[in-house]
Amino acid sequence: MKVIELNNICKAFGDNKANHNVCFNLKKGEIHALLGENGAGKSTLMNILYGLYSCDSGDIVINGDTVEVENPSKAIEHGVGMVHQHFMLVPQLSVTQNIFLGMKETGLFLKMDELKKKVAELNESFGFNVDPSAVIWQLPVGVQQKVEILKALMRDAKILILDEPTAVLTPHEVKELFGSIKKLTKSGYSIILITHKMEEVLDYCDRVTIMREGQVVDTLLVSEADHDILAKAMVGRDVCLDRIIEPQESGEVLLKLEGVTVLNDKKLPAVKNLSLEVARGEILGIAGVDGNGQLELGEAIVGLRKIEEGTMNLIGQNTTHAKPRTMMDLGMAHIPDDRHKKGLVLDFSIKENLILGSQRDEIYHNGLLMNYAKVKEEAERMVEEFDVRPRNIELTGAMLSGGNQQKVILAREVSRNPEVLIALQPTRGLDIGAIEFVRGKIIEERKNNKAVLLVSTDLDEILTLSDRIAIMYKGEIIGIVPPETPVEEIGLLMGGIKNKKPKGGEPDESQV
């Protein structure tokens, strides 16, 4: 039985045909993957189904009835819930408050205890493990993700749209999430899953629809598909994500941390007495399960978080208490982990976003006045070189697909020609073609004898790119290993177990 049919959906933004005659259907109880390059039109299609955009033409059929979905409340009325690519939670409110926000059922006077109980019940039945009274901003993204799903479930959505739900999750969290999703489908829920990760499609989904440039390429049974078929259908060529870096001598140390301690937002130590070095011509990968202090470490290095104890040196300068500006002037570039909050000014044009942080560089101004002709020229070059689609630098950042937003940030930071590149989750949310591209750029930096610090919760990425892998556990570097180390061993280290002595002495001596 088909719970959703989308027939000949068209949607254009100006000249950009984001969806063109798209047909899609969803069967009851299935997990249907929607696969496609960055900017292929996946989010747009789902936003149309969810009532956030109106389509130019086409029909939406839900449970056999042709319906008009004018806004999300209509969608919810029809039992459709959506979890967005970028979360829509109120950080200052608790889990329960967020879940019930905007629901009429709460009545005028909130009975917090009762609501909390409801959340707990829902938690139980689908194996979510969320504290109903926790405040959102203090939660790891994995848990926030679950809150988003609970929000939809609480509104009685029987059809769930998940837009790249695993982009920010750790492998363990991913497993848990799919466990819950399987449970949901068994109880008659139907799921549309947008993802860039082939394994998820192959391991967990029933059918897959592939989109390219606003059109549907094909819909397949997952049992009939494999990795290569999908990759090819998606990007139209073969993609290689294998390790391709050549051995190379590393040079002098550019970034050096000694005994650094950093606090998290709750004012608890997130990084404890940590030391590390990154040298010219090498990529140091920081692996670890999300929430073990990698993020705080990254923020401290770029000057966004205070270093409580210890010292940091960047290219021979003491930068322990330096501001982001100083770090940048000394030659550091930074790809932040959250593109909406930290990476982009969404209401700025792409052109303006591409010079954020470089606005005072000499080439971009004469005296006080900006040289917008030069800005435009450089922006056009970057958009071309980094394949930002569409190639229109006057669009605002908000008008780009998630993956293309990431490319804008990458373009900006790499074009700054830094000595040290700090990349935090650089390929999160990118399609495989784009991942290949971004990794290529990072390897290029290494080849050009720059120092790269890569923080990623994606172990594959770390293994593919790093010269050395530092594993963080509870704020400490529990071991530094070469990339040939067996994955099982690294896995154990990520879990805090270091009984097997890695080659090269005590793991605690983290300066190698």
Next chain:
Amino acid sequence: MRVRFKSLIRPAIAIGISLAIGALILLVAGYDVGKAFLAIWNASFRNLRTITTTFNKASPLLYVGLAVAISFRGNVFNIGAEGQLLMGAVFATIVGLYLQFLPGFLLIILMLLAGCLGGALWAFIPGYLKARYDVSEVITTIMFNYIALNFIGYLVRGPIRDTTQAEPQSFAIARQGFLPSLIPGTPLHLGYLLGILLAIGLFYLLFKTYIGYEVRAVGLNKNAANVAGVNVRKTVVGTMLISGALAGLGGAIELANIHYLLEGISPGYGFTGIAVAILANSNPIGVIFSSFLFGFLNAGATSMQRSAGVSASFVQIFQGIMIIAIALASVNKTKITNKIKKTLGKDKNITAAKEVE
């Protein structure tokens, strides 16, 4: 540039809609709409004298409008333009009273600079508190309005009171400190021209310099600006300083225009300035027009009362409608398209959408 001009379309629609609603209200209330509107029109456009009077009335609105506009661009809600304007007037008064020996042009320049200083000072404190301690500028600037107002009350009743006058007011400033007319014999003064120039300058500052780039970046996403190495605190304080200086300058010019300080020197210009900035979509060039529009309406209020019997306060109702209309005009276009589709029925929906686009 095309984008900038586009941002002026919305206010134009809003004004059109509010004109219609205003007319409707007058009609329902049984007034002669034509007569009332004509009275407002004539109050400004009858002759050279009336039109220059309107420019004169628009002058302080132009300054506070610019002050509020730049603060909005930097996402600082400066509700204190009123207080900053008053402090600007106070500082200018003091210069005008105590530096009587200076020649005209020097005195005027000093008065204007003092006005900038007074306003900037009054804005600095809330700005600093916001930047450093995250104290809401909305609250502090409102409070500072009252302090400034009461400070003037004290001055004109005590230290600088002109005892020959029945009402509490200060002595007149030195004669050579009076603002010269642009067109002799009319109330259009030099300050208005300066205001226009400043509006153009501010437009350039906001959209053509890296300082304005940083102000807007901080205004739109201060986290991302901070990550990119922009000094957010400095930018916030700087925005407030410019905003306050503009309002204070407006106060100084108003003072040099009416020649003495009194409690009622501003009939709430600072608050009207918020509406002026909103109507202009915080675009400095737009502020030139929106401040003129508000000045024009205010200038016509009394004459409308006289000739059409409509209470002068109607003008304020009208200004209120205009603000609501502009808020409505910014509602998501797709929502409206949707509604139209629905009413026209499914077959025609493609053409309907095209028409609205």
